[in-house]
Amino acid sequence: MKIAFVGKGGSGKTTLSSLFVRHLAATESPVVAVDADINQHLGAALGLTEAEAGALPAMGAHLPLIKEYLRGSNPRISSAETMIKTTPPGEGSRLLRVREENPVYEACARTVRLDAGEIRLMATGPFTEADLGVACYHSKVGAVELCLNHLVDGADEYVVVDMTAGSDSFASGMFTRFDMTFLVAEPTRKGVSVYRQYKEYARDFGVALKVVGNKVQGPDDLDFLREEVGEDLLVTVGHSDWVRAMEKGRPPRFDLLEPENHEALRTLRTAADASYRNRDWERYTSQMVHFHLRNAESWGNEKTGADLAAQVDPGFVLGEPTVAGNAH
Numbered sequence: 461m462k463i464a465f466v467g468k469g470g471s472g473k474t475t476l477s478s479l480f481v482r483h484l485a486a487t488e489s490p491v492v493a494v495d496a497d498i499n500q501h502l503g504a505a506l507g508l509t510e511a512e513a514g515a516l517p518a519m520g521a522h523l524p525l526i527k528e529y530l531r532g533s534n535p536r537i538s539s540a541e542t543m544i545k546t547t548p549p550g551e552g553s554r555l556l557r558v559r560e561e562n563p564v565y566e567a568c569a570r571t572v573r574l575d576a577g578e579i580r581l582m583a584t585g586p587f588t589e590a591d592l593g594v595a596c597y598h599s600k601v602g603a604v605e606l607c608l609n610h611l612v613d614g615a616d617e618y619v620v621v622d623m624t625a626g627s628d629s630f631a632s633g634m635f636t637r638f639d640m641t642f643l644v645a646e647p648t649r650k651g652v653s654v655y656r657q658y659k660e661y662a663r664d665f666g667v668a669l670k671v672v673g674n675k676v677q678g679p680d681d682l683d684f685l686r687e688e689v690g691e692d693l694l695v696t697v698g699h700s701d702w703v704r705a706m707e708k709g710r711p712p713r714f715d716l717l718e719p720e721n722h723e724a725l726r727t728l729r730t731a732a733d734a735s736y737r738n739r740d741w742e743r744y745t746s747q748m749v750h751f752h753l754r755n756a757e758s759w760g761n762e763k764t765g766a767d768l769a770a771q772v773d774p775g776f777v778l779g780e781p782t783v784a785g786n787a788h
């Protein structure tokens with residue numbers, strides 16, 4: 461399943477993503493963690509040294525390789541150059557799986573050993589001014605979106621994306637790519653306003669969105685979030701001394717995380733697992749087509765000089781291949 465942590469800068473997306481990844485790894489679940497946050501800190505939060513985190517390959521830099529691999533022998537995609545971040549897979553495309561070796565992982569993923577278990581980590585690479593501008597096709601997050609759209613994931617395997625809740629994820633279809641989106645919010649007006657904006661975009665696309673209150677200090681904080689967020693409030697996390705120790709570069713063993721925070725992580729997992737059971741591969745595929753057509757028209761056709769709508773394979777549904785040979 462695919463899970464995103466979003467929220468405003470400083471809310472605790474990276475912290476909670478990393479804790480959730482550690483939780484999953486501790487139960488020996490296969491995990492691909494993806495750092496798509498503007499500030500690339502997930503590696504450090506998973507215990508990498510500055511040098512190790514700095515040496516992570518950047519997905520953005522490997523975009524040509526990613527496109528070339530995923531395109532495979534799909535006759536509707538004439539070249540990697542005409543492939544944009546929303547180009548959907550079709551007959552002949554290569555699909556990705558959580559548990560496999562492939563050239564995309566080889567180029568872009570690194571194994572991170574945690575005190576309990578190990579995971580794969582991928583990172584978009586640091587963002588520049590150009591990435592954050594209006595020209596959304598420069599987006600490094602596009603590499604992540606392409607991979608998610610070509611990824612066939614099962615119930616017991618996890619892709620966890622640490623992601624900024626920026627306009628970029630709305631312009632593309634990125635925000636619709638997850639079985640569960642955890643919006644991390646501090647009990648502040650700003651934290652809650654990011655939630656409202658996200659909810660507004662999410663409404664028309666059936667996005668499963670739950671709020672994780674972070675840095676919640678007492679009954680006042682909890683009341684505030686309950687009032688502002690209502691039923692979407694899934695769980696709250698308080699200040700964690702374990703997290704603070706980790707920030708000092710001295711992470712205690714993960715099983716020493718505060719029991720209430722272990723419990724919060726179990727709640728997140730239960731919610732994500734339940735949401736995956738509603739996965740509708742046809743809807744998942746038709747949403748990527750929807751956003752692709754939108755992008756084709758607004759900038760993609762012009763940029764590539766091709767008719768990108770013709771890349772859509774009308775009979776294709778992402779999913780495990782059946783005996784009959786149809787994807788589903």
Ligand SMILES: Nc1ncnc2c1ncn2[C@@H]1O[C@H](COP(=O)(O)OP(=O)(O)O)[C@@H](O)[C@H]1O
Pocket residue numbers: 467468469470471472473474475476497499501674675697698699700701703704707
């Ligand atoms: N529950 C928590 N307990 C203690 N410190 C926290 C907690 N959540 C976040 N922090 C700290 O707050 C800062 C911002 O968190 P971070 O996860 O980097 O935010 P984001 O990724 O949303 O920008 C970090 O220094 C982090 O260690």
Ligand SMILES: [Mg+2]
Pocket residue numbers: 470473474475497499501
């Ligand atoms: Mg962050």
